[in-house]
Amino acid sequence: MDNCTYAVVDLETTGHSPAKGDRIIQIAIVFIENETIIKKYARFVNPEREIPVFIQQLTAITDEEVKNAPRFEEIATSISEMLQGAVFVAHNTDFDLSFLQSEFKRCGVPQFIGKKVDTVELSKILFPTSHSYRLQDLSDELGIALPAAHRADDDAEATAHLLLAALKKLRTLPEETLNLLHRRSFSLRSDLSGLIYDALKEVRKKSIGVNRLPLFRGIPYRQPNWEETAEGRAVSYPIETEEKIALLKKAFLAYEHREAQLSFMDTVFQSLTKSKEVVAEVPTGVGKTIGYLLPAALHALQTGKPVIISTFTNHLVDRIMNDELEKVRKMIGYRVNGTVLKGREQYISLGKFEELLQITDESFDETFTIMQILVWLTETKTGDVNELNVSGGGQLFIDRIRKGSNYLKDDERIVDYHLKMQEISIHSHIIITNHSMLLSDLNREKRVFRSFSGIILDEAHQFIHTAARANETVFSYTTWKYVMGQISSDTEGQLLYKILQLHERFCGNSRYIAHRLSSSFDRFSKQFDRIATVLTTHKHSSANGKSGNRIVFSLSEVEEERRTFSLLSEALSEHITNAHSISDDLAIHLNQMSEKEKAFVAEWNYWIRELTIKAGEWVEIFLDNDNENFTVYIEQDKRSLPGSLTVVKSPVDTSILLKDFMEHIREESVGVIWTSGTMKIEQDERFVVRQLGIDDEVPLLTFDAPKHFYSQSTIFIVEDMPSIQQVSQNDYIEAVADAVVQTVIATGGRLFVLFTSQDMLRKTYELIMESELLDDYALIAQGVSSGSRLKLLKSFRQFEKSVLFGTNSFWEGVDVPGETLSAVIIVRLPFSSPEDVVFKAQADRLTKLGKNSFTDLALPEAILRLRQGFGRLIRSSEDRGFFIILDRRIETKSYGKRFIDALPNVPVKKLSLQHMVNELEACYNGEELRGKLDGKEQ
Secondary structure (H helix, E strand, O other), X not given: OOOOEEEEEEEEEOOOOHHHOOOEEEEEEEEEEOOEEEEEEEEEOEOOOOOOHHHHHHHOOOHHHHOOOOEHHHHHHHHHHHHOOOEEEEOOHHHXXXXXXXXXXXXXXXXXXXXXXXXXXXXXXXXXXXXXXOHHHHHHHHOOOOOOOOOHXXXXXXXXXXXXXXXXXXXXXXXXXXXXXXXXXHHOOOOOHHHHHHHHHHHHHOOOOOOOOOEEOOEEOOXXXXXXXXOXXXXXXXXXXXXXXXXXXXXXXXXXXXXXXXXXXXXXXXXXXXOOEEEEEOOOOOOHHHHHHHHHHHHHHHXXXXXXXXEOOHHHHHHHHHHHHHHHHHHHOOOOOEEEOOOHHHEEOHHHHHXXXXXXXXXXXXXXXXXXHHHHOOOOOOOEHHHOOOOHHHHHHHHHHEXXXXXXXXXXXXXXXXXXXXXXXXXXXXXXXXXXXXHHXXXXXOOOOOOOOEEEEOOOOXXXXXXXXXXXXEEEHHHHHHHHHHHHOOOOXXXXXXXXXXXXXXXXXXXXXXXXXXXXXXXXXXXXXXXXXXXXXXXXXOOOOOOOOEEEEEHHHHHHHHHHHHHHHHHHXXXXXHHHHHHHHHHOOHHHOOHHHHHHHHHHHHHHHHHHHHHHHHHHHHHXXXXXXXXXXXXXEHHHOOOOXXXXXXXXXXXXXXXXXXXXXHOOOOEEEEEEOOOOEOOEOOHHHHHOOOOOOOOEEEOOOOHHHHOOEEEEEEOOOOOOOOOOHHHHHHHHHHHXXXXXXXXXXXXXXXXXXXXXXXXXXXXXXXXXXXXXXXXXXXXOEOOOHHHHHHHHHHOOOEEEEEOHHHOOOOOOOHHHOOEEEEOOOOOOOOOOHHHHHHHHHHHHXXXXXXXXXXXXXXXXXXXXXXXXXXXXXXXXXXXXXXOOHHHHOOOHHHHHHHOOOOOEEEEOHHHXXXXXXXXXXXXXXXXXXXXXXX
């Protein structure tokens, strides 16, 4: 594709379907030759129909702007002529090119014939760690100017610069990487092979040594390294208030003095230096992260030993590493080294990756993911596969190349990222990890976390849930079927077919072994399908005529099937024995095999190990009798059976597990700080502390946010909602939908609506969608709209008029500062369902101990969740927001006051829905009026 012209095209349209009458409203083309922009073309187009309100909001193109523009028929011929002979480039050619071709056909104009380059596809390969491949997000990341997203002229120019950046990136890749990419590029959906080949030719012309990286079995990779640190550097802790403020001002231009933050810093430093344990509640508004990170860094510098910081999610881990630690460096003017440590399964196994490259039968998703990984390996400093942004199908491939064992061949040991990161952490001041990794260290023969000078557990209340999940064993029907499918098909080209071919060639007698393997798999598979049928058709006792698609019941309800569970275990054990016999036969002949043949054997052994692990899990879940410490429950969705079938074995009491963890930590004789925004509740201050297994003598301190922090927030209790316990679910959902619609219209959107039930969320969302009353708003629903929590949150932030419907994971850990979030609606008080199997087991345990399961478990948990929900609303002292509670139990039940008392001291207003809507309208109309007056004054 040397010396060609690229025509970079972007369209704005009234919708996605030209067949249904959607039309172009703006077209822009940017022409590139010799990597230089030579010409631009941009026109508005009259669609001869009204532009939908949503499209006007998205593009800022109005009916007035296109009124006098030419119809597409008038410019179609000239556009077609401009594109002929060029390479068509767009950010999603599936849309732009197909829409344009439809319009050319409608107008009787010759359609485009030629090569196409999709910059989405190209960007996914060359920028494999980007969080998003939207043009706006890529432009921000690469420093490309994009004055107005969703305007064709600006989008086309940004896409042109994105193409140029991608071409430049291609030429920086090693020759070996380009070779491996080019070999796979012919199966891509757009014509990228020419681009890659041009870069390959250019790199080959360069002098030897350019773009060189070390090779692992022919694959270029970047080695992780670290900067040596000065051991025991004398950096004093700022004792006086003025000293602390001076340091903080170095990192925060708009520093706001908060006395509680400085007190918290002192507490952390004293606990670390005196090797004491402390629990600290530090709510939003205090500056918790910097409050512990600065004293931790200073302590590490003084002692020459790292401080461990553990938090709940990998997302928070990365934020501390990439954002907060840099602020600490600015404050103390010294290179504080930080290392992120995660579990081994988070890191790539280069040995496994290289083996899979030997197997040529790749699906499109696998090929694409391999190309992303090849580029990523030239730049990653950690080997953490979570850095990659891959498709759902690609994720299955990623799971196959995760490090699954500590056994390494000699050449793998040199390049193992997991080992390298552990070595680097020894030389760090701050080791940042997640709760799961920290807990799993208990079960390692050789512990990763050793010789440290202190430990800080952020989001400490989540340690309880992490401990529970870490000790769960999960059966997933879909996962089992996937593993079974990898080794069961003897169709030509499949793994079993090739393994039997190898067995025949090197060992002979493969017909007998194939028959034996087929028979044992057939017995195992039939038993598996029978059990799946039993579990998915069981008439469980907890249904009680309730509607909803999610079904959860205890495994004890199918106790009569225990013999059937044993029969499956026996059949699976026999099949694994037969599969291992093939592995044993082939192992003798490995030295006679080619590398590709060895790769097939390694792949076979990998899946047999996976099936062996599954066999152990089966025994633990279905045949173990530890009913006192664990509960086992079955979960499924009626809409997708048997695929949704899941069985979970979960611990009832995690405090025992966490006490074991603390004994391990105390062996180090270091300071321990437990901290979170929600560590206590009124009337039972040590509820969370007890669940964490923390001794009673450990102090629990509170560092309150400044009094003015919540001054712009109000709590509304809607007192004319129907009683949730006296009406049907459908009636309550209708009332919720009405309240949401009226609130959204009054505020202009920017709302979270928080549910405790996915079923109620979906029904409320569907009812609102059917009403069409909020058609001008972007409605985003967890479990309904596609994408992860972070993706849904990004969509919510993107649109000014948006509403997000969320369940459990949106009650906490979501940061939406400023005007992006104006209100939070609480649909129901966040009690655990009394039918929840784990909750029932925990409640039964408390009852046996002579305690009240409601006051000692259900109520405290619900109060904590409500506090966490309130924490979504106000993230800075400039934020203003409304916390709206629709559940009247907060007013009518005796325990309601405990919920209110647990929230910050802000105005609480009990009023009807109409009066609340009137107040909101007055507030937002007043704001709009003030904005107009301010505009006139300027």
